[in-house]
Amino acid sequence: MAFNRIFREFRTWKHYRGGMADDVWLYDFKTGATENLTNNPAQDICPMWDRTTRSISFLTGTTG
Numbered sequence: 001m002a003f004n005r006i007f008r009e010f011r012t013w014k015h016y017r018g019g020m021a022d023d024v025w026l027y028d029f030k031t032g033a034t035e036n037l038t039n040n041p042a043q044d045i046c047p048m049w050d051r052t053t054r055s056i057s058f059l060t061g062t063t064g
Contacts, residue, residue: 001027002037002047002056024058 004022024038024047038044042061049056 001029002049002058003027004045004047021061024056026056 003025005025006020006022021041021043022045023036023040024044026035026037028034037056038058038060040062044058044060044062047056047058
């Protein structure tokens with residue numbers, strides 16, 4: 001499961017960078033382990049798992 005740990009209210013902070021920015025996390029139901037997939041200072045929100053391609057898509061505030 002892919003998820004954000006920060007409250008949903010912070011989704012409206014466009015272009016925010018800093019300590020309260022969301023990262024995308026992955027949770028493994030078999031082991032109970034969590035892994036940070038997007039450790040950066042920009043907002044990474046709304047992760048969606050695609051079963052067909054076995055990939056995760058999300059919105060990000062990074063540039064490039």
